[in-house]
Amino acid sequence: MGSWIGGDRDGNPFVTAQTLRHAAQRQASVILTWYLDEIHALGAELSMSTLLVDVSADLLALAERSPDHSEHRADEPYRRALIGVYARLAATCRELTGEDAGRHAVGPAPAYTRAEELRADLQIVIDSLAAHHGEALADTRLASLARAIDVFGFHLASIDLRQVSDVHEATVAELLRVAGVEGAYAALSEADKRTLLLRELQQPRLLALPFHAYSETTASELDIFRAAREVRARYGSRIVRNYIISHTETLSDLLEVMLLQKEAGMFRHGTNGGGGAGLDVMVIPLFETIEDLRNAPQIMGELLALPGFDAVLAAQGNEQEVMLGYSDSNKDGGFLTSNWELYKAELALVELFERRGVRLRLFHGRGGTVGRGGGPTYQAILSQPPGTVNGQIRLTEQGEIISSKFANPEIGRRNLETIVAATLEATLLPTRNRPKGLEEFEAAMQALSDHAFSAYRHLVYETPGFKDYFFATTPITEIADLNLGSRPASRKLMDRRQRRIEDLRAIPWGFSWGQCRLLLPGWFGFGSAVQRWLDEAGSAKAKAARLATLKRMHKQWPFFANLLSNMDMVLSKADLNVASRYAQLCEDRKLRNAVFSRISAEFTLTEQVLGAITGQSERLADNPLLARSIKNRFPYLDPLNHLQVELLKRFRSGKAGSNDARVRRGIHLSINGIAAGLRNSG
Known part of the structure; x- marks a missing residue:
């Protein structure tokens, strides 16, 4: 388990050394307090008397070191030993956190210097129980606590x-x-x-x-x-x-x-x-970017070849981690190209590390919107290229979805089980993602990626005035001004004349497209890519053959099937009618018509080709439960979108009262409401 809280300074100048210290102290406080509660509960459970049970010599020695010398517990060595452990743990908590977390009075005791010392004391208790017919007692709360110490130490989670x-x-x-x-x-x-x-x-x-x-x-x-x-x-x-x-x-x-x-x-x-x-x-x-993903194998090869780096690897257990960014690659090259370049980078990295005899752990910076790699975790893991999971995988969980996945213990357990199950399945059955005709599928995917990249870049980075359209028709400016999110909307400070799409962070970029109900990063370019690829075939017969190839890719290749499934979900949440209201916020009529008409045409084309490939005329036809869930939110979502448009008009008008606190609060609430309704939105 890991966390970026207190350690992620990328674009956030307010994360400092003191923030890191505070995060570490807070984590230690949480886990040590929980340990204390568990130790106290064990003291009540393990109250056996030596008049009835035998105990080990090590357990007796541990009990003798306890500051508890009450004659009422003279024949209860387990309880006395645990009181001693509790006293040492309370002293540890005071020393590490400055807090007196002990809930019960204890005598003086030295603090533990390492979590391993606490674990060793508990092992003495476990071994004594196991040696004297107490296995059932050792396998319950005590075993869970021992395992927790192995996992969480005194730190709770790695930062x-x-x-x-x-x-x-x-x-x-x-x-x-x-x-x-x-x-x-x-x-x-x-x-x-x-x-x-x-x-x-x-x-x-x-x-x-x-x-x-x-x-x-x-x-x-x-x-x-x-x-x-x-x-x-x-x-x-x-x-x-x-x-x-x-x-x-x-x-x-x-x-x-x-x-x-x-x-x-x-x-x-x-x-x-x-x-x-x-x-x-x-x-x-x-x-993160498309170019960087393409260069990743070369850079990592140069790192592994450095003189003396073998010793560094040996100290790391002959293992090296590489993180792949979904957000920036999507913003840089679009949905289809981002996913394809990530796929190729993973395969190339695996081949490199296998050749060098070094274990590779891939860290996927994904989650939130589909444009940021979001979507069902189980399918996402199973759609990884063959051989890239290999017994381990690391994933990010975005802050805005943690509560929905892990606030409830049962739901949290289910989500963790899903991750473990998918990791095991992808590791033990890698050939599922290596269908017959994979070379043909990959060649087709490369052609589609090239066309999609061209369409996306032409719209976002080569269309004159597109940046002005984006800033006018989405609440990106208000997201920055209202201080929403964990970091500034841009890595660089920009005034209105100097702002560029390139300088925007990928998260507010995708978030803003969701607010205006276009969700453009999750689909744009796919329709025109497929259409161009089919048109290049020439004859009607050749076109039909290529369409048949796409249908086989959808049925036989988990990577492509997951890609289309995620896009299907995004399209089901998009609404051109609502988006047209946001388009009216762009005062330049010529620019508005030029950009929105292109987006609308691409949206329609994407729906058409997706239906032709999957054989489904309705969105999410193969997932009626999700389709109904999304449809049931529209009566709440649509009014929020219309209210947001009106509030943005007032806020930007510059008229008296336009900067009223109620207007700002209304925009804030509408942003939160739309994000909650769209679910995977951040």
């Missing part, structure tokens, strides 16, 4: 650190310049950057000067790395194990983070007889 590569480059550049090593690091070629960084990693001295006043960004970054080392020492090494680098484009993006770890004492360069090189925190590239 992943994340930052965009540009910030690392700026930080390293300043460190090198101030230290007099290199005055223009950012201007160096990629080859020169690698040479310099590798040389610095072997240097025993540090770059950071203790009394120099660094820029706010550099100081903050150095503080984060130092805080990471601090919380690892305090709560255990598992609390910070991964460092994710957003927008990884080159090998130097990875080396920069290794160098920053060295500055915080978390990198061992393996010289002076100190053993092999090692990183305390695994450096994980996040490949």
Whole structure:
């Protein structure tokens, strides 16, 4: 289990070293309090007397170390031992969190220094019960608690650190310049950057000067790395194990983070007889754009080939994680191309790591909207390319859907079981995603992707005025102004004259299209891609043969079937009539008509070709329960959309009262309501 809370700084300047410390402290407080409650309950359950049962010598010794010396419990060693464990755990909680979480008075006891010490004490209790006919007692609450300690330690969940590569480059550049090593690091070629960084990693001295006043960004970054080392020492090494680098484009993006770890004492360069090189925190590239996905195998191959990196891998259990971004790749290249490039990148990475004998764990940054890789988790895992799951997979769960999936214990258990079941099935039956004729299917998919990419890029990045249309016809500006979401809507501050689609974050991009009921990132380009591919066949007979191929792909290839299923769901939520109301918010009539007519035509074409491939004229015909669920929300969703349009008109009019708190509150409520109605919307 992992969390990005307190560690994800990508685009959010308010996540600092203090935020990381607070998140770690809060997590420790939650899990230690739960341990204390469980230990107290066990003390009430394990009240057996030595007059009736035998106990082990180790259990007696544990009981003797307890601060409880009440004569009323002199013959109850299990209870006394657990009181001692409770006392030590309460002292641990006070030391780690500053809180007195003990619910019951206890005597003085030393704090545990590691979770393994607590686990060892509980094992003494388990072994004593097992050796004296108490297996049934050991296999209930006690066994669950022992397993929880193995999993959660004193940290509860690992906090992943994340930052965009540009910030690392700026930080390293300043460190090198101030230290007099290199005055223009950012201007160096990629080859020169690698040479310099590798040389610095072997240097025993540090770059950071203790009394120099660094820029706010550099100081903050150095503080984060130092805080990471601090919380690892305090709560255990598992609390910070991964460092994710957003927008990884080159090998130097990875080396920069290794160098920053060295500055915080978390990198061992393996010289002076100190053993092999090692990183305390695994450096994980996040490949997001279409180009980066295509370059991922080359970059990872260069990383694995670095001199001495074998020692780093050995320290990591001969395992390396790679994260794949669904949101930015979709925003960059559209729904179809994003999914296809992710598919190809996974296959290429698996082939590379198998050849090098290194275990690969893929981390899928997916969830929320279909444009961000959302959709049913079970089908998503089973549709992964053959051989890419291989016993393990890592997935993100977006904050806005955590409550719907895990707030209820039974639903949470069911969701976890679904993930485990799909992972096992994909691992043990990989040939299901390798149908006969796969080469033909992949060739067809490549052609479709090329056409879809062209259609999407032409609309979003090459249509004059499209950015103005987008900002006018969606609530993207209000989402930013009303401070919705966990981070700014753009990685860069923009005024109205300088704003660009490229600078928008992918999450508000997709979220805004959902608000206006177009959900464009989840389907645009598919219709024209299929139509062009069919038209290229020439004769009617050749067209029919290609359509038959698409039908076979839908029936036999889980990847393509899942793709169409997700698109079907998105189209069922879209509404051109409602979207036309939002289009009226664009005051430039010529621009409005040009863009909306293209979107409308593509929507109609996409519905037509999807129906031709699946044989279904109605949306979600193969999933009537979901179709009914979505349809039942429309009487609530549609009025919210119409209200939102009117509120946006008032808010943007600049007239008296347009910035009234009630108007802003109304927009806020409408955004939340529409998001809740669309469900996978963030």
